[in-house]
Amino acid sequence: MIAAAAALAGLLTYGMLAKGAGSTFNEAVVSGKRLPAPAARLPMLGGPVDRNTTLDAYRGKVVVLNLWASWCGPCKDELPLLEATHKKLASDGGVVVGINTKDLIDGGLGAVREYGLTFPSLRDGDGAYARALEHTGVPETFVLDRQGRIAAIRRFPIDQEWLDAVLPPLLAEPA
Amino acid sequence: MRRLATLLAALVTAAAVLITSPGSALAQPAPKTSLPDVEDEVMCVECGTALNLSQAAVADQMRGFIKSEIAKGRSKDEIKASLASQFGDVVLADPPRRGFNLAVYIVPPLVALLALGGIAVAARRWRRAGPQPEPVAAPALADADAQRLDRDMAAYDL
Numbered sequence: 001m002i003a004a005a006a007a008l009a010g011l012l013t014y015g016m017l018a019k020g021a022g023s024t025f026n027e028a029v030v031s032g033k034r035l036p037a038p039a040a041r042l043p044m045l046g047g048p049v050d051r052n053t054t055l056d057a058y059r060g061k062v063v064v065l066n067l068w069a070s071w072c073g074p075c076k077d078e079l080p081l082l083e084a085t086h087k088k089l090a091s092d093g094g095v096v097v098g099i100n101t102k103d104l105i106d107g108g109l110g111a112v113r114e115y116g117l118t119f120p121s122l123r124d125g126d127g128a129y130a131r132a133l134e135h136t137g138v139p140e141t142f143v144l145d146r147q148g149r150i151a152a153i154r155r156f157p158i159d160q161e162w163l164d165a166v167l168p169p170l171l172a173e174p175a
Numbered sequence: 176m177r178r179l180a181t182l183l184a185a186l187v188t189a190a191a192v193l194i195t196s197p198g199s200a201l202a203q204p205a206p207k208t209s210l211p212d213v214e215d216e217v218m219c220v221e222c223g224t225a226l227n228l229s230q231a232a233v234a235d236q237m238r239g240f241i242k243s244e245i246a247k248g249r250s251k252d253e254i255k256a257s258l259a260s261q262f263g264d265v266v267l268a269d270p271p272r273r274g275f276n277l278a279v280y281i282v283p284p285l286v287a288l289l290a291l292g293g294i295a296v297a298a299r300r301w302r303r304a305g306p307q308p309e310p311v312a313a314p315a316l317a318d319a320d321a322q323r324l325d326r327d328m329a330a331y332d333l
Contacts, residue, residue: 049260071232102220102233104240105261126263127220 023134025142025150034149037065037142038132042122045100045108053122055097055148062094062170063144064163067130068121069100070107074157075139079115085163086119092171093146097122101130101138143167146175204248213241213251216269220262 028035041052055063066082068075086096098121100108108121124130133142136155143152143166152166211227217237219229226234237258244254258266272280316324 069233071236073232102262104236106240107236125261126265128263 023136025134025153026155029150029153034145034147034151036147036149037144038129040099040122040129040132042099042124042129045098045105045112045121045123049123053120055144058095058097058144059148060093060146060175062089062092062146062167063148064089064094064096064167065099065142065144066096066158067099067101067124067133067135067138067140068111069103069138070111071103072138076111076115078139078157079111079117081158081160081163083115083117083119085167089167089171093175094167094171095119099124099129101125101135102127143170145170146173203246206245207248208245208251208254210238210241210245213245213254214238216251216255216267217241217258218266218268220266225268 025035037055040055043049043052047053055065064082064085066078068079070076082096082098089095096119098117098119100121101124103125105123105125108123111117112121122129127135130138130140133140139157141154141158142150145151151170154162214227215225217226218224219226219231219234219237221233222229222231226237240258241254244257249257255267264270270279
């Protein structure tokens with residue numbers, strides 16, 4: 001009985017602490033620390049579901065990692081900017097990578113066709129990777145440095161001004 | 176006679192066109208399930224509620240997908256399997272009986288069994304303890320006290 005009460009008290013304490021902890025990544029970015037992005041082993045949107053890609057494939061590049069879904073209006077609004085950014089970054093050692101999260105495959109592919117997206121998107125159907133990034137909704141954007149660490153976070157739609165402030169210093173860093 | 180044969184041929188052709196044209200209702204396979212039948216067994220992946228209770232944008236998208244699958248003649252199980260292949264098992268209101276999900280099916284009956292066992296053990300202990308002793312009768316009043324009580328009672332008009 002005492003053990004059960006202690007376990008319950010422990011669970012409640014953990015719940016309160018976990019709820020009040022906030023986002024680890026946000027706090028790190030605010031304090032100037034760069035935490036490694038969670039490891040991703042996800043299939044490509046439109047690719048074979050049994051062949052996974054990892055973010056390590058983009059190590060050495062500055063990665064604009066964008067969580068999006070085709071049912072999300074603000075996500076679709078920023079797709080053209082992300083596509084333009086991807087094309088611009090190609091010559092500077094950068095890349096845009098989408099994480100198509102909690103979306104129907106046909107919905108995601110429909111958006112790729114509609115907006116003529118050429119940047120790669122990984123499938124996160126059950127939202128597990130979005131949760132690993134402590135997401136609060138979509139769209140959200142994370143910028144990873146060349147070592148795969150999170151250097152900047154935007155938990156709402158991005159704009160050109162933000163990209164202009166965040167990307168140049170990271171692109172100037174050595175690989 | 177020739178006119179009749181021509182008319183029959185035209186009717187057969189028209190019927191064939193009607194049956195095989197993509198827009199024809201006759202070309203649609205018979206539905207094997209309905210939206211409400213699937214909706215209450217599927218979760219909205221963004222909001223974590225049953226799909227039939229959700230008004231989220233993703234829920235509308237999922238409902239559209241279910242309707243299109245019903246129109247293709249898919250059964251409820253086929254539609255649920257298709258959703259699970261895209262969203263994982265989290266999309267199913269009843270998790271499949273495998274792996275850690277088994278806990279959902281095993282733990283509640285186990286707890287009920289343990290509770291019943293506890294009650295049985297407690298009942299046996301109570302029974303072993305034997306019958307409760309008869310309450311001890313209060314000692315009889317002394318004569319003087321009984322007389323005083325009678326006097327006091329007589330003073331009241333009961």
